[in-house]
Amino acid sequence: MELLIKSFLLWSLVLISGCNAAKEVTDEQQNRQQMTEQNTKDYSSEGFSKIIMVRLEESECPFVMVLEESKERLDPLNLDEGKFSELKNAEQEAWIKFRRLRRTSRCPNTSPVQLLEIKN
Incomplete structure (x- = not known):
């Protein structure tokens, strides 16, 4: 016991x-x-979208942004402007605000956008 x-x-x-x-x-x-x-940090509550930059070799648009959530491909038309040129590093992640443009895209399977703001 x-x-x-x-x-x-x-x-x-x-x-x-x-x-x-x-x-x-x-x-x-x-x-x-x-x-x-x-x-x-999560800036989505402030209206930003998280993207990943992708460099396209031998294409009319050298860079494409891929939205992290929806995997939609964006063609940023004003990427050469001063404050947005830092995004030209391939595979870089950033938070952006953008406006969709009603015009034909330079690249297949992308939507043309104008960048408004950026946060890294």
């Missing part, structure tokens, strides 16, 4: 300590996630 009680207490102790260890790991993961969210 005494052996049964000791076994029960031992297994209870193992189960309790195991639950606490899992809780600590979950807390650490949650803290890391909060730190990551603080480091990567």
